[in-house]
Amino acid sequence: MSLLEIEGLTASYGPVRALHGVDLTVGAGQVVALLGPNGAGKTTTLRAVCGMVRTTGTIRFAGRDLAGTAPEKVARLGIGHVPEGRGTFGSLTVAENLRLGAYGRKDAAAVRSDTDEWYSTFPRLAERRDQQAGSLSGGEQQMLAIARALLGRPSLLLLDEPSLGLAPLVVREVFAVLGRVRAERGTGMVLVEQNAALALELADTAYVLEAGRTVLSGPAAEIRTEESVRRAYLGY
Amino acid sequence: MSLVTVVAGSRAHRALRWGTIAAGTAVALAVPFNSSPSLNGDLTLVLCYAVAAAGLGMLVGYAGQVSLGHGAFFAVGAYTAAALLAKTDLHWLLALPAAAAVTFALGLAFGIPALRLRGIYLALVTLALAVAAGPVLKRAEPVTGGVSGLSVPQPPVPGWLAVDADQWLYLLSLAVTGVMLLIAVNLTRGSLGRSLLAIRDGERAARTAGIDVARVKTLLFATAGAYAGVGGALFAFALGFVAPESFTLLLSFTLLSAVVVGGLGTVAGAVLGALFVVFVPQYAGEVDQALTGIIYGGALIAVVYLLPGGAAGLLRRLRRRLIDVVEPTPQRGDNDAVPTSDTAPVGGQPAAGGVRP
Numbered sequence: 069m070s071l072l073e074i075e076g077l078t079a080s081y082g083p084v085r086a087l088h089g090v091d092l093t094v095g096a097g098q099v100v101a102l103l104g105p106n107g108a109g110k111t112t113t114l115r116a117v118c119g120m121v122r123t124t125g126t127i128r129f130a131g132r133d134l135a136g137t138a139p140e141k142v143a144r145l146g147i148g149h150v151p152e153g154r155g156t157f158g159s160l161t162v163a164e165n166l167r168l169g170a171y172g173r174k175d176a177a178a179v180r181s182d183t184d185e186w187y188s189t190f191p192r193l194a195e196r197r198d199q200q201a202g203s204l205s206g207g208e209q210q211m212l213a214i215a216r217a218l219l220g221r222p223s224l225l226l227l228d229e230p231s232l233g234l235a236p237l238v239v240r241e242v243f244a245v246l247g248r249v250r251a252e253r254g255t256g257m258v259l260v261e262q263n264a265a266l267a268l269e270l271a272d273t274a275y276v277l278e279a280g281r282t283v284l285s286g287p288a289a290e291i292r293t294e295e296s297v298r299r300a301y302l303g304y
Numbered sequence: 305m306s307l308v309t310v311v312a313g314s315r316a317h318r319a320l321r322w323g324t325i326a327a328g329t330a331v332a333l334a335v336p337f338n339s340s341p342s343l344n345g346d347l348t349l350v351l352c353y354a355v356a357a358a359g360l361g362m363l364v365g366y367a368g369q370v371s372l373g374h375g376a377f378f379a380v381g382a383y384t385a386a387a388l389l390a391k392t393d394l395h396w397l398l399a400l401p402a403a404a405a406v407t408f409a410l411g412l413a414f415g416i417p418a419l420r421l422r423g424i425y426l427a428l429v430t431l432a433l434a435v436a437a438g439p440v441l442k443r444a445e446p447v448t449g450g451v452s453g454l455s456v457p458q459p460p461v462p463g464w465l466a467v468d469a470d471q472w473l474y475l476l477s478l479a480v481t482g483v484m485l486l487i488a489v490n491l492t493r494g495s496l497g498r499s500l501l502a503i504r505d506g507e508r509a510a511r512t513a514g515i516d517v518a519r520v521k522t523l524l525f526a527t528a529g530a531y532a533g534v535g536g537a538l539f540a541f542a543l544g545f546v547a548p549e550s551f552t553l554l555l556s557f558t559l560l561s562a563v564v565v566g567g568l569g570t571v572a573g574a575v576l577g578a579l580f581v582v583f584v585p586q587y588a589g590e591v592d593q594a595l596t597g598i599i600y601g602g603a604l605i606a607v608v609y610l611l612p613g614g615a616a617g618l619l620r621r622l623r624r625r626l627i628d629v630v631e632p633t634p635q636r637g638d639n640d641a642v643p644t645s646d647t648a649p650v651g652g653q654p655a656a657g658g659v660r661p
Contacts, residue, residue: 118512143514155509157502164498171499171514220514 071096071224071256072117076125078280079109079116086112088280089125093273094224097254099246101271101288103264103301108277110260111152114226117258118142118149129224144172148222150213152229152260158202162193165201165212169219179219186215189245207238214242218249224256225249231263239263243270264301268292309628317629332478341470345542346582348470351477352539353578357562358488358571359531364560365569366492366500367524373430375555376437377407377529381536386456386546387447396459400480400537407533411526418525434556441548453547456540477538484534485571491527492569500524532559561600565607567614576615 072094079087087109094100102110116123119139127134129145143149157165166186170179187194190211196204201212210230217225227246231239247270249255261267268274274291276284284294291297310316336344360374381403388394388402418429441448448454461472491497499520502510511517540546558581566577584603588595611618 120508120512138516139508139511140514140516143512149512151509151512155506155512157505157509159505160498160501164501167495168498168502168510168513168515171495216513 070094070128071098071130072258073128074113074117074126077113077116077123077127078125079112079121079123081112081121086121086280087116087123089282090277090280091282091285092258092275094256094258095272096223097250097256098273099250099257099259099271101264101267101274101291102258102260102277103267103274103291103297104277105300107279109280110277111228112280113277114149114151114228114258114260117147117226143220146221146223148217148220148225150210150217150225150227150230152232156201156204156209156212156216159200161198161200162204162212163197165216166193166219169216172220182219182221186219189248190215207234207242210234210238210242211245214245218255222255224258226258226260228260229262230259231261231266239266246270264297268302307626309630312629320627329482333475336467336471336474341468344470344474346586348474348477348542349539350575350578350582351474351481352535352542353559353562353581354535354575355481355484355538356532356535356559357566357577358485358574359528359535360559361563361566361569361574361577362488362492362531363524363528364563366497366504367521368504369521369525370427370560371430371525371528372427372556372560373433373437374528374532374559375551375553375557376433377410377532378536378539378555378559379437379441379551380410381407381533382540382546382551383441383448383454383536384533385537386454386540389456389540390449390454396457396541400534403533403537404530407536408526408530410533411529412522414529415522415525431556434553437551438548438553441551448546448548451548453545456544456546458544459541473542477542480534480538484531485574488531488574489571496520496524561604565603565614567616570614570616572619573614573616576619580615 070093072092074090074092077087077090077092078085090109090113092100092102092113102113104110112121115121117127117129117134119134119137119142123135129142129147132145134142134145137145149155157168160168166183167179170182173179187197190208192208193212193215196208201209204212214227214230230242230246234242243266246257246259250257250270259267259271268288268291271288273286274288275282276291276297284291284297286294292302310320335347339347356374356378360371363369363371384403384406385396385399388399389396394402414433418426421429442451444450458469458473459476461467461469465472467475492500499510499515502513502515503517503520507517539550543550562574562577562581564577565580566575567573580603584599585596588599607614613620
C-alpha cells in the first residue's frame with residue numbers, strides 16, 4: 069500500500085480553480101520531487117493534502133481518505149508540513165517551537181530524547197534554544213521548521229521550497245539532513261523545490277506539474293534526462 | 305544603566321523573584337489589619353475585579369479577542385453564587401466552583417458560535433450579551449429577585465479566626481484571587497499559552513502543527529468567562545447583595561479598561577488595573593462626578609499612546625532600571641562541529657524579550 073495516493077485532484081480558491089487533475093503517489097519511505105513553473109499548483113497540492121483548500125478527487129493517506137479532514141487532524145494522522153516561508157512561530161523561543169512540534173504526543177520521555185537528537189543534529193538550534201525564533205537567520209529558521217515538523221514523528225513530510233532564500237552552503241546542510249532522515253527513519257517526503265537539480269538528487273520519483281495538471285512522472289533518474297525537464301528546470 | 309545585574313535562572317534571580325512574591329504576599333496579608341473597614345471593602349472589590357480582569361486579559365492579550373460582554377459573565381457568576389446561597393443550604397465555598405462551572409458552560413455555549421467571528425464582529429456579539437444581561441436579570445424574577453435583587457448571606461467568619469467581618473471577606477477573596485492568578489500563570493506558561501502564541505504568530509502554521517485552533521480559542525473564551533464568574537461570585541460575597549444595577553453595560557467597559565490600563569495578559573496588570581478602576585473613580589468622584597469619565601477616558605488614551613504595556617509594563621521597565629536580568633551565556637554542546645564565527649552565541653540579551661504580552 070502506498071503511503072499517499074492522489075487521484076484526479078482538483079482544488080479551488082473561491083471561484084478560481086488551481087488544480088485540474090493531479091495524480092501523485094508516494095510509496096512508504098519514498099521521496100517525491102514535485103517540479104513545475106510558478107503557479108503550476110505545487111504549493112496548492114501540498115495544501116490540499118493538509119486540508120487547507122477545498123478539493124475534489126481522492127487523497128488517501130495510509131489507506132485512509134483525507135477528504136474534508138481539518139488541518140490539525142491531518143497533522144495528528146502523521147503528516148508533517150514545512151510550509152513556504154518557514155512556518156516557525158516568531159514570538160516563541162526555539163525550545164517552545166520544538167515543544168509545539170510534539171503537540172499531540174503523550175510520550176514525554178521519547179519527546180525529550182527526540183528533542184535532544186534534533187539539538188545535536190542542528191547545534192545552532194541548541195545554542196539558541198532560548199532565543200525567539202523570529203530572531204534567527206533564515207537558515208536557522210528553516211532548520212527549526214524541519215525539526216519542529218519531524219518532532220511529530222510524521223510518516224510523511226511535506227516540504228515547500230526548503231531551499232528558498234538560503235545560502236548554498238546552508239541548502240546543502242538542509243538537504244543532507246533530509247537525506248539522513250529518510251535513510252534513518254524511513255520518512256516519506258513530498259518535496260516542492262525550485263532547485264530541480266538538488267531535488268532530483270534526493271528524490272526517488274518526480275512529478276512535473278503544469279497549469280494544475282500532472283504532465284510528466286517517473287523515476288527521478290529518468291526525469292532528470294528528459295529533454296523538456298532538462299531545458300526548463302535544469303538549465304542545460 | 306542598571307544598578308545590579310543578575311543572571312536569569314541563577315540563585316540570585318530566584319531569590320529576587322521569590323523575595324518579591326513573599327513581600328507582595330506579606331503586604332497583601334498585612335493591609336486589612338492596618339486600614340479602615342471601608343477601605344477593606346474597596347480592596348475586596350479590587351480583588352473581585354482582578355480575577356475577572358485576569359481572565360479577560362488572557363483572552364485579549366493572548367488570543368487578541370476583544371470581549372465587550374465580560375460584565376455579563378461577571379453578573380452570571382454573581383447571581384449563581386447569590387441564588388445558591390439565598391435559596392439553598394449550600395456551603396459558600398461550593399458556590400465558587402458552581403459559579404465557575406456555570407460561566408464556563410455559558411462561555412462554551414457562547415464561544416463555539418461566536419469564535420467563528422473575528423475582530424469587530426466578535427466584539428459586537430459580546431456587546432449584545434452585555435446589553436442583554438441587565439434586562440434578562442430583571443425579568444427572571446423567580447431566580448434573580450428581579451429589580452429588587454437578592455440578599456446574599458455572606459460567608460461567616462470562622463470561629464478559629466479572630467478577625468472582623470470586613471477583614472475576613474478580604475482575606476477570603478485574597479486567597480481565592482491568589483489561587484486563580486496562580487492558575488492563570490500556569491495556563492499561560494504551559495501548553496495553552498504556547499498554543500495561543502503560535503496561533504497569533506500564524507494560524508495556518510499552528511493548524512498544520514496539529515493545534516486545534518477553534519478548540520483552543522473556545523476553551524480560552526470559556527476560561528475567561530469562568531474567571532469573570534468567580535470574580536462575580538466574590539463580588540456577591542463581598543457586597544452581600546446583588547441587583548441588576550451593579551451589572552450594567554459600564555461594567556464590561558470597566559473590566560476591559562482594567563485590562564488595558566493594567567497591562568494585557570499579565571497577572572500584575574490585572575491587579576493594577578483593578579486598583580485603577582476601583583480607586584480612580586472614587587477619588588475623582590469626590591471632586592466632581594463628571595471628572596470620573598474624563599479621567600477614565602484620558603487614562604485609557606494615555607496608556608494606549610504612552611504605555612503600550614500598561615501599568616505592569618511601566619513597572620517592568622522601572623525594575624529594569626534597577627536590576628538587569630541577563631540570559632546566561634549559552635553552553636556549547638560537545639558535538640558542536642563547526643562553531644564558525646557566525647554561529648557563535650551572540651551573548652547577553654536575547655532579541656526583544658518584551659514582545660510578548
